[in-house]
Structures are given as C-alpha cells and as structure tokens.
Amino acid sequence: MTERPSSRAAADRPQRRDSRLLVVRGAREHNLKNVDLEIPRDSLVVFTGLSGSGKSSLAFDTIYAEGQRRYVESLSAYARQFLEMMQKPDVDQIDGLSPAISIEQKTTSKNPRSTVGTVTEIHDYMRLLWARAGVPYSPATGLPIESQTISQMVDKVLALPEGARLYLLAPVIRGRKGEYRKEMADFL
Template sequence: MNNFIVIKGARQHNLKNLDMEIPRDQLVVITGLSGSGKSSLAFDTIYAEGQRRYVESLSAYARQFLDQMMKPDVDSIEGLSPAISIEQKTTSHNPRSTVGTVTEIYDYFRLLFARIGQPFCYLCGNLIAAQTVQQMVDAILEHPLGTKIHILAPIVRGRKGEYRKELLAARKAGFVRVRIDGVIRDLGESINLHKQRKHTIEIVIDRLLVKSEPGVARRLADSVETALKMAHGLVGVLTEDGQVRVYSEHLACIQCGVSYSEISPRIFSFNSPHGACDGCDGIGYEVSGHSESEEWTFDTPCKMCGGGRLRKESLAIKIGGLSIAEVTHLSVQHTVAFLDALILTDREQMIGQRVLKEIRERLEFLLNVGLSYLTLNRPSATLSGGEGQRIRLATQIGSGL
C-alpha cells in the first residue's frame, strides 16, 4: 500500500466519485479529453490535499504567513507526500528577470559576494583597505583653504521608519542639528517622518572652515572620531556644493579616495537603488523606443556598466578574480567549474561554505535537466517554453521540500 497513492471518493469539480491508485516514485501521465477532469484530479485534488496537509503540519505562527488551501471534495487519500505544482505558463517578459533571479541562484551569489568578496578600487584597481582617522583627516584637509564643511554621522541610510528614538538620543547627547533627506533641520523642532518612506538621517557633528592651523586638525580628528563611533564606522563630509563624501574606517582606497560605506547583499541587486547602475537603472542596456507605442528595445549595452547592470562600486568587488557580473556571464557548466577551482582561505571557507553548498546544489539541478549551456544573466524573456519549464522544475526541486 505504501507504494501507491490511494484515492477514494474524489468528487472535486467534475470528478464522479473517483477511486484509483497511483504508483509512487514513478513518472505518471494523466491523459483524457478536454473537461474529463485531468486538472481536477492532479491539481485540485492531489496537489491541494498534499499542500494542505503540509501547511497544517507547521506551527500556528508559520501558518499565518501562508495561504491555506481548501480541503478538496474527497473521502480519503493515503500515501500522499508534500506536493509541488508547476503550472504551464510562459516565461516572464520583465527585462529584469534572469535565469539567476528565477532560480534564486543570483540571490545566493549576492550573499556570497557580500560575505567574502574582496573590494577593489574601480579607479586604480588596487585592493581596498581600511582607513584610519588620520588618513580621513588628511583627505578632508585637502579641500581648498576656507572651504566650509559639515562633519556628519550617517546613522540611517535609505531605510524606512520614523526613528524618533534615534533623533531623541542625538538631542540628549547634545547635538543641535540633523540632516534629513538632504535638508538640515534643528533637533529641537518637532520632526515627524513618514514611516513607510525611506530616509537618510545624518547627525551634524561639527561645522568648520578648512584651515592649515594645527588646532583645526585636532578639532577635525575629534569630530571624525565622534562621527565614526556614532555611525558605526562611517563619517560624512558635506561641502558647500551640497555633495557628501562618505569615509569608512573599514574600506577605502588611500590612493584615489574611493570609499565603500557598506558591502551588503543589496549593493549587488540590480533591482535596488543601492546596487543598480545609474546609467541603465539595472537593465543592462540602453533603452530606446516610443512611449506612445510602448515598443521598447534593448539593443546597446549600457556604457556605464558594460551590461553588468550594477554600480561601478559593486562591479569592483571580486571573488577569484571575477565580479558578480562576470560570474553570471559564465554558462552553468563553467560556473560549476569556476566554483570547483576556487581557492579560499580557511576563514572564507568557514563563512561561505553553506552559501556555496546551496549554489552548487541549484547549479547541479540545472545540469540534470539539461540546461548546462545557459548563463545566469540570460533574460527570462529569451527562454523557450521548454527551457522555462525546466528552470521552474529545477527551482522547485532545489527548494528542498
């Protein structure tokens, strides 16, 4: 009995009190005339009951986040396991959808590059190192004499929330001004931020003129240290032209002054303003066409990112000598070879082993369904129907259900 799925009294939709046994661990095809009940049996009965039982086995807390299916009209089903369903549909025509995003492999690569990627300067190509307070002070004092600057502590960068506690804490600490979304405001006034909008909040630590006097350098060093402590290693310098340059005690190029304020998965997302190329908005190509006809074409690779979709800072972070865009240009087969040949330190191996395991498993599923020739940056809209179906199959199998 364990070798069969036993169905008794199936009456879902146009099924007429159906009793049947379906062999397990085999490929079973359900055929019949249109309207004979194929979908009612496969999707609305077997899949629905398997999914419903699986969801009911979860905790009440977990179930509140999931859509629960109605119990199908059937007397009993025995020998049923948790089920997955892959519908027959066309691939996405969204230009942002790729093989990597559909299979979720790209999400794991974003995490991998954020954890063990090595940042390089996109100007000189040197490996980026941490900046000391003295190096930051020296760089700030390179501004022309007499330049008015604000030393800022960026405590919030592009995140949603009201941040009342943070503003109150800054006021209690003795600070008078804050720069919110590019506007300097008094901390003593009533500040109400929209909870569902992203905000950038920078506490004004000090205001001063760039001078060659020793006292200015000492004061600047104290202000920089205060900002670094308050903003967890970041300090911003606002100049008269309204530009803010962010320095980091963690990552910066001493020669060119290029700084990385953070290395997180979101800077590798071409669907996020933190990672998307400013030239093409993460599409990878220059967009041409007419809004009236809505016939858009994507022919020429973006000049700023070269088709990599990401900001130059993100493309300068590498693993094994390749950026995340260069890795996604490889075929699935060559990506597996790249990962197998990757030489990591003990620390990098310890940090990245779980992510690498997930990536390898998903790549292996793509190999098993005959898609070794595809690249992870291949747009979903260019896939054939069979390729799209096999990708969805590999994605579901890779979920580990």
C-alpha cells in the same frame, strides 16, 4: 481509475495501505464522480483524456491541493498565521501523499532553457543545498573531491612518478563579471 456509486460504505471498511502507492478514494472535485485510483509512487505518471474529463481536477484540484493543505497544517501556528487556510478537496481519502509542487499548465515563460527547477524557483535552493551539503566525486576515479592545503598539494605533486603529466588549474580572476579576452591572451 474507477467510478463507484457509493463511497461512504467503502470508506468505512479498513483498507490495506501500500507505501508504494498514492491511493485516492472517492474524489468528487468539480466533474469527478467518486473516482478511486492507485498511482505508483516514485514514477512518472501522466493523466491523459478528453478535454473536461477531469485530468486537472484530479491532478491540481484534488491531489496537489490536499498535499499543499497538509503541508500548511504541519507548520507551526506562528507560520500558519501568514498563510491562507486551504479548503479540503471533495475527496473521501488520500493515502501515501507527500508534500507537492505544481507547475501551471500554461506557463508564462517563453525561455527555451527553462526547466522544472527554474519554473518552480527551486533551482537556486537545490544549487545551494548541493554546494553546501553535497559531496562532489571525481568522474575519473569515483573518489570524493576534497579541499587540500597548499602543502598537501605540493606533497601529492612531489609523490608523482618522474615524467608524470598533470593539470595545474587556478582561478585567474575572482569577484569580477565581464569578458576576459585580454587577460586570457596574456596566458596564451
């Protein structure tokens, strides 16, 4: 991260763009003073420094704010009418920026099982995406797991060599929450 005296002259010069980098030029949000930096994309990047050194100003008020602003701008006029317009951060240029999410520094969740997915509330959407659009693979064979008709299952079982062992799994209870000690005891 570097500070420079004048960002206007550098902004007029053509810059070579590297798609592997998030490039910030002339960031002046809050206590940032014409900060330039290049951040590798698709990597875990950590900002460290003393309190008041500009970590949050850079991460939240510059990079995240510009990512959100660009995302909102990309929506249709109809969708934008329901959202508040965001101000452009005080920065000359940001290249290589993808849509962004942020997690509050002081989260109110005290649950030790909270994850980035649950805190950002994206977990349910990802689970739905994986269930509907994903293709599960067998960890044992590496082959895709596909649904089968009853007759396909019978044919596969009958094709097994004599004496072969197999697991036969089936749902015992559907559509009911609770404990099933009694039902499970009946099977043991």
